[in-house]
Amino acid sequence: MTRAISLHQVSKSYTRGVRVVERLSLDIRPGEFLVLLGPSGCGKSTVLRMIAGLESATEGEVRLDGEDAGDLPPSERDMAMVFQNFALYPSMTGRDNIGFPLRIETPGEDPRPRVDATARMLGIEDLLDRFPHQLSGGERQRVAMGRAIARHPSAFLMDEPLSNLDAKLRNHLRAEIASLTRELGVTTVYVTHDQAEALSLGDRVAVLRGGVLQQVGTPRTVYALPANVFVAAFIGTPRINLLRGLVRAPLDGAMSISLGKQYLPLREPWSVDQRLLRVQQGREVIVGLRSEAVRLAKPSEARPGEVAISGLVEHVEFQGHEVLVHFNTGSRPAVVPDLEAPRPVRPVRRRRREGSLLDRLRDRRAGLRAGPVVDLDDPADAGAGRDGEMPPEGRLPGDLVVRTTPDFDLRHGMQVPLLVDLAHLFVFDQHGERICPAPARLPDLDE
Numbered sequence: 075m076t077r078a079i080s081l082h083q084v085s086k087s088y089t090r091g092v093r094v095v096e097r098l099s100l101d102i103r104p105g106e107f108l109v110l111l112g113p114s115g116c117g118k119s120t121v122l123r124m125i126a127g128l129e130s131a132t133e134g135e136v137r138l139d140g141e142d143a144g145d146l147p148p149s150e151r152d153m154a155m156v157f158q159n160f161a162l163y164p165s166m167t168g169r170d171n172i173g174f175p176l177r178i179e180t181p182g183e184d185p186r187p188r189v190d191a192t193a194r195m196l197g198i199e200d201l202l203d204r205f206p207h208q209l210s211g212g213e214r215q216r217v218a219m220g221r222a223i224a225r226h227p228s229a230f231l232m233d234e235p236l237s238n239l240d241a242k243l244r245n246h247l248r249a250e251i252a253s254l255t256r257e258l259g260v261t262t263v264y265v266t267h268d269q270a271e272a273l274s275l276g277d278r279v280a281v282l283r284g285g286v287l288q289q290v291g292t293p294r295t296v297y298a299l300p301a302n303v304f305v306a307a308f309i310g311t312p313r314i315n316l317l318r319g320l321v322r323a324p325l326d327g328a329m330s331i332s333l334g335k336q337y338l339p340l341r342e343p344w345s346v347d348q349r350l351l352r353v354q355q356g357r358e359v360i361v362g363l364r365s366e367a368v369r370l371a372k373p374s375e376a377r378p379g380e381v382a383i384s385g386l387v388e389h390v391e392f393q394g395h396e397v398l399v400h401f402n403t404g405s406r407p408a409v410v411p412d413l414e415a416p417r418p419v420r421p422v423r424r425r426r427r428e429g430s431l432l433d434r435l436r437d438r439r440a441g442l443r444a445g446p447v448v449d450l451d452d453p454a455d456a457g458a459g460r461d462g463e464m465p466p467e468g469r470l471p472g473d474l475v476v477r478t479t480p481d482f483d484l485r486h487g488m489q490v491p492l493l494v495d496l497a498h499l500f501v502f503d504q505h506g507e508r509i510c511p512a513p514a515r516l517p518d519l520d521e
């Protein structure tokens with residue numbers, strides 16, 4: 075049997091007055107795979123522990139199949155937990171580790187048939203007689219999974235079960251967990267701070283920040299229609315470009331978003347979303363552009379809905395199948411607090427120290443600034459949409475990261491024409507809430 079798990083206005087304080095989870099409401103359907111995603115310390119594990127009954131809610135209700143579970147001890151919740159550190163008993167073999175909870179739950183019964191069936195399912199029959207210290211990390215986690223599965227629980231609660239494993243194994247086990255839980259059809263709540271893991275595993279993803287639910291939706295929804303700038307920045311690699319902008323919508327009808335030295339003209343016919351932006355006239359906004367919203371091409375190649383800007387190549391990240399190009403477009407990046415690893419911003423140079431390697435590299439870069447223009451550039455067209463020249467040295471570099479194919483031979487200091495697809499433009503207000511596409515469109519994407 076699998077079960078519905080509901081959190082109704084749940085808050086948790088460990089110390090009086092400090093809520094680490096704040097009025098969280100969430101309905102997890104029977105058989106659903108829900109991922110709790112958020113940066114370290116945002117309260118994910120606390121939520122999981124409240125569902126397990128290891129912590130009690132300070133306010134609100136945790137309901138199992140519609141019934142308040144506040145007084146139900148963990149042992150009566152029929153849930154299995156899998157932790158990051160595997161938590162195997164070191165003095166027991168794999169077989170005994172898997173069979174242990176069965177012996178506790180049904181003392182008179184021989185656990186072997188269920189242990190064997192579970193081991194077959196996970197392909198770990200040959201590991202059953204080994205002790206944990208004789209197993210690799212991935213093998214230990216498989217045994218830990220086996221221990222959870224063998225009980226036939228009504229829900230799995232997994233707390234970063236893969237984060238102690240190397241990347242390759244993590245991907246492999248991720249696929250295994252996805253197919254196992256689907257096959258078993260058991261409600262699963264999975265905690266992670268890894269957005270790629272969340273997107274690839276979850277039927278839905280609930281994004282938490284500082285104990286507050288930001289958005290819950292399918293992976294497609296949270297990626298394509300993030301409710302706010304935090305979700306937009308937390309989900310997706312490379313991280314979405316967030317630039318500080320100003321909406322200009324004078325009475326003569328032309329509308330644009332100024333990005334410092336350049337601007338994005340919004341030409342008629344406007345979409346409904348763009349029309350709604352008019353009310354932001356004169357206001358500062360945050361413009362979000364995922365790397366796929368911008369391509370390297372001349373203004374003359376613009377398709378309908380694309381507008382031209384240009385960028386100075388600051389850094390090229392070769393990734394094999396693709397290349398990430400960091401451009402300086404003369405705009406100011408918007409900073410989102412609470413993200414785990416903000417994109418590093420190089421400090422503004424104030425004083426030059428004589429003779430260092432860094433200085434020589436900087437000199438070279440300064441020389442390149444006036445340097446070559448890429449072949450694909452058409453000097454006559456490249457200025458379209460620009461307010462003026464590129465900024466002088468000292469501005470924060472690398473405000474726009476664009477994904478492209480390795481075919482372009484791009485080097486530091488090149489000035490490159492870019493096309494921005496306005497259909498992929500996000501605009502957030504000063505509080506970080508999404509205003510374009512309009513929030514009203516949120517529910518109808520694929521839910």
Ligand SMILES: Nc1ncnc2c1ncn2[C@@H]1O[C@H](COP(=O)(O)OP(=O)(O)OP(=O)(O)O)[C@@H](O)[C@H]1O
Binds near residue numbers: 088119
């Ligand atoms: N037993 C406790 N007593 C006091 N504070 C606690 C306790 N457990 C957790 N906290 C605090 O509650 C907040 C949320 O912790 P929690 O472990 O739920 O976060 P998390 O999102 O799971 O983080 P991580 O990804 O780092 O595990 C943190 O600030 C943490 O320090």
